Amino acid sequence: MDFWSRLIAHTPLSSGSSRKDFAKDPARRLHRFEKEYSQLLQAWRNSSNLATDAEAAEYIEIRLQELTNLLSDESRRPLPHPCISFAAAKQVYIPVAKIATSSFSEWIVKEAVLFFATLIESEEEAFVENDNFSASLTNLLVRITGANSIRLGADTEARVVELAFNITTKIRLAPEILPAWFKSQQNGSQGGRQLLDGREKFTGRTQKQDFPLFYLLIDYIHHEGKVGDFARTGLLYIIEAASSSIALEQWIVESDLSTLMATGLGALYSQLSRKLVIDHPAKDLPPILAFSDYEHPKSNYEIISSTSFEFQSHLDTFLSHLLFWQDVLNHCRSVEVKSTLLEHFQVIFLQQLLYPSLLESSDIDGGSSVAVLTYLRRILESVDHPDMINLILHYLLALPDMVSSIPSDSLDVVSAARKRKSMDLATMMASRGEATADPLLFNLVDLILACLRSQSHQTIFVTLQLISVILKRHHRYAVITLLYTEGVIGESTYRTSGAHLQEVEYLMSLAGTVGGQDNFDEIYDNVLKDTMTRLENHPCSIKLVTPKTSTNNHKLPAIPDSLPGAPRDVRSHTLRPDDPLLNIILDRLQAFFVNPVETNLALTEAIFDLAVCGFMHLEGWFLRHPHTYVYEEDEDGPPLPEPPLDPESPEYAEYQHVQSMQACRRRPKWTQRNLPRLLTILRDLCDQVSAYRETVPRFDDLLQQRREAFQTADSATPAPIVRAKNLTSQPPVISSPAIERTISDDKRNTSRERLTGLEGFAQRILSELGTPSRSGSPRGRKEANRTSSDRSTPVPPYETPVRPSAQGGLAVRSYSPSSASSVSGARVDSKAADAIANQAKAFQAIDQSILARRVGIPVTLAKQEQQQIEPIPFNLQKPQLPVEIPADSSDDTVVGADIGADGQSDSALASEDDAATPIEERAVSVSHVLTNVIVLQSFLFELASLVQVRAGLFEEVRFA
Known part of the structure; x- marks a missing residue:
């Protein structure tokens, strides 16, 4: 075999040795890993400045990606894992961290973060317990998230915080690895710390080098999305670990965790609008408000509407951070840490922000009272931790203070640290020279x-x-x-x-x-x-x-208050x-x-x-x-x-x-x-209500229409309502002697067959046109109650407003003209049909005119004995109708506000916040009264x- 044949036979491109077979061989996999690592180091040393050398930066990024892929692939394969062992023995992570911190390239940083995450996820070679590994990774995270670092993208930032969260998860599961990430330097630098003034000690300026991972998470707890979720959960895990480490417990007490959390909460509260008006979306107005005199309040650049997206976003952010406070207290098992947090919550947030905003609020400056009372309500609705509730209401309601008798479960050194922190807090508040208002003079009540x-x-x-x-x-x-x-x-x-x-x-x-x-x-x-x-x-x-299952052993749990004075x-x-x-x-x-x-x-x-x-x-x-x-x-x-x-x-x-x-x-x-x-x-x-029934024309019919409109709106689409209450349905009646007497008296007073004034008028009009009248049953009576003869009687095309429209008004339910114009098989001519349609419009106009009329509080019989008020005739001449109104309709009266011919009160209509209008002189529409009934x-x-x-x-x- 010649040289070229031997060369081709030993390369991955040969047909007998695929890339998959190459990855299965641990020796060849290690050889590939060492080669990629050496190329990475060589490229780094040969480049004087990766920030300006784009070609070298891209090459290093590719090499890092290959190293990560090899480690990730090997961690899923059976032992042995020579690449992971090589990375641990040669401390490959040290130069990788240096390359990433000096590159000022987001792509290299991203690959380096993935490289460290892969080593941690491998759960081999005890990377998270290694001091050199923790130092390299900590330095990398601090440098890439510091003030002078490059701006990271959202995806890279999420990977950084997720990596920090994964480390806290390891600490939570194995508290013995905490010393590799937390190194308290109190003993070594105690002399240098004595030179700091009270404010520097209060803010914890010298604490960051002790636990950089802790402060990295604090920087991201206010973020939205999964970045904030990773940061908040990771911080909770660290606070939870304080119960197993006295040094960490003392460090957290003396750190600026409580200060940063309290000031952060205060900053979010300060972002909320000082003036607010409560409103509902115009396109999604609850039917119960749409069928009333509801008017959308005015808002501007200073007075914010509660429907504003910006306001809702700020409020949600503030409440989410408040719930994070609650989660911290729930996870904290240290009494000293919890007491320090609550003390800062009271001094910095309650005393300096929340109570002053309540004290300075007013209802005459455009809604500041509305704003602060709404914020306080949302706070009390969101929080259920007994200590937070006790702290808020105990202070705002000016309840008497009690001497604390809570035993401390920690050592004296932690208690002394908390006392020093309290003194630092008091010193800083006194140095501001601001007079703190006392709820004893003006409390929430x-x-x-x-x-x-x-x-x-x-x-x-x-x-x-x-x-x-x-x-x-x-x-x-x-x-x-x-x-x-x-x-x-x-x-x-x-x-x-x-x-x-x-x-x-x-x-x-x-x-x-x-x-x-x-x-x-x-x-x-x-x-x-x-x-x-x-x-x-x-x-x-x-x-x-609660069922008492056993009088001897059953005991209800007491409310777990840890603060005195509850x-x-x-x-x-x-x-x-x-x-x-x-x-x-x-x-x-x-x-x-x-x-x-x-x-x-x-x-x-x-x-x-x-x-x-x-x-x-x-x-x-x-x-x-x-x-x-x-x-x-x-x-x-x-x-x-x-x-x-x-x-x-x-x-x-x-x-x-x-x-x-x-x-x-x-x-x-x-x-x-x-x-x-x-x-x-x-x-x-x-x-x-009885007085309205006697004075407002067609009151019972209009009330039934309003009830049907609510029922239709409630069954059609679940619109938001003002309170958790079924107000869109008719209240029930229980069978009882008093109720039966009331119903029977009402039936005696109003015959079942007697028509109302407008229905009788409609029947007379239709009879003159040669059209049979509708059934004599009251409107709203169910069809099942009609006899067979009633069903054969055709119904005229009478349009009745019964159903809420999409715009919040009233739509009409119309009957088919063809079904109404046939009498015993005979057709009514088009002239009569047009006349009937005109009458339907006339009746609808009459109903709308009645609903739009403005009335005041009626004078009942008991009050009429004290003051005699002449009834004011209800003018049915406006709007002009295509038919003549019978004279007997003018006998209907409305007692209350002075009603003009145009349907408006003679005096200017009072606005919702008009303080000059007495109750007796207020005027509202009949439609508004029906909803309130x-x-x-x-x-x-x-x-x-x-x-x-x-x-x-x-x-x-x-x-x-």
Whole structure:
């Protein structure tokens, strides 16, 4: 065999030796690896400056890529792995790190990062435990991410942070490798550190060289996407490892971790807009707002809308970092580290940023109160760590401080380090010379009460939302600060079974006065299920609803508070009727029908949340107090048998028990003066609905149309609603004597066959045209209720607005003219069909005219005795209709605001934040009133279900 034949036979290009066979041979694979490595070193030494020598940089990049591919391929093959062993023995990673740091080429840096990642993933030769390996990799990461480094692309940056995260994962799984990456230099450089002033010690300027990987992750915790996720999770792993290393625990306490996290959170909070208006997207407006007088608030460069993408992005970033704080506390097992973090959170964020923003807020400068109250609500909604909640609410509510008695589980050296850190923090705050406001002078309760008295509906709305969050999630803080409560001892103050049934029937009868034509049993079942879920999920009710499997061994876990001063667990209490918060809310409830729909939703939600807690008793402020029960003298119930002669006998005890049960079944005399203010206001609101029914033309028909429109919108597409509540469906009616009496009275007052004014007018018009009239059943009656003769009667082409359109308005449901123009097989001529179409348009215009009219709070019969107001005729001459309006229609009246011929109030329409308009003079559209009527009826049935569910769930009704 000649020279060329031997050469061809030993090359990878020969047919007998493929590249795949070459990779399987460990010796030949090692030879290839050594060759690529030597070529890499030679190219590096021959190039004076890789930043300017593009050809050499490209060549080195290719060589690095080949080395990485060889290592990656070998790690997937069976032993032996000579290339990985060669890399460890020759410390190949040292020149690779030097080449990458001096190249100023992103492509070389990227390949070097992949090279180190491949060595770590091989899990051989103990690379992560090697000091030289950790030093080389640390130097590489610090240099390529430092201030003077090149700008890395997103992909390369993600690979760098992922590599650092992989190292922290190894440390978490094997804490013994921590010394290779963390080297505390306190002993060696203690003398030099004494020369630093307090501020330099506070900021931890000399700490970075001790644990560079730690600070690399801190630099990326605010980033979006997977870069931020890798950084935050890696930092959590390091903090978790502090529990197994006293040196690391002390180092973290003295480092500037807590300072950087607190100042970073403060910086993100400062990016949030100072002024805010709450709005909803115009293309996705909830139907409940679309069918009201809702107007989009104005925003500008200074006042930001809540729908702004920029605002949502900043708020999401701030909340994500706040949740990172919570994750750090959850993963931290060191009491000293946790205490240091919480102390900086309070001083830097709460005292210096959050509380001053609350204190300086105002509802007259364009929405600063709306902004800060919204931010506080989102904070309390997002955070559930007990120490963070305690710190926030304890400070903002000005609760008294208590001396800490928490035992430390660490050595004295760590406790001393935390004390030094606290002194450094206090020194730095004092050096700023800024006076810190004291919540004892003006706390969160004062701000809430002041904002509830505001004339800005936006301020009222966000304040009520904040109240609901505190009541639902942190009720034990509200009991001792926000609410005026008093303890309840024993069962003597519980309502009796007779009074309970009477009050449930009263709430149901109030809802029944609103009316409706649907069957509400199924809907009420859903309301009961929702109420049951809300009661069971309240944090205070866990002890009341958790099954007690064993009275000896079963013990509910206590709330894991580690900070002093946290409120104790809630005990049985009730709300005092003179509570300021309750009475301000009830003041707002009195103007229910002229309130914005959002305000009413928040009002009803807050009232519901006041009564959700299982330890909150309803007697006195919601329901009648048993001390006010008055019974009729002749209401003794069925006669009891003669009592046994022996008072000590079991028969006598049973006789007393039956006598007590019969006494509890008695129904107290219903007197208005003994009713709580809430029930009185609800009764007045229902009287106002009756007044609207008497004064607004076609009120019941329009209300039914609005209900059907909500149901159609709710079933078509799940549009966002203002609160988690089924407000787009008709509230249910429970069968009870009071309800049956109400319904029967309503049926007696309104005959089933009697038509409304406009329907009678339509029937007369159609009869004159020779067209049979529609069925006499009320509009909205189901087709199944018609007889066979009714079905044979053709329906005229009458268009009814029943369905929300995509633009948030009302679309029309039209009937086919062909089906309406045939009578017993005879066709109506085109002239009559055109006349019918014109009448349909006329009726639609009438309905729209009624819906657009503006009304105020009606004067009920009780108020008419005090002040006589002449009814104002409802002008149906605008807009001009193609038919003549009968004279009897002009008798309909609307009591309230002064109505002009153009359908607008004579005075200028008050804006949502107009403080000069009294409640009695506010004017809203009839369409707005209809929506609020449905909200009120839904609220009444929610209250009825609340009373009913509480009676069984919390056993708060006396039967004996």
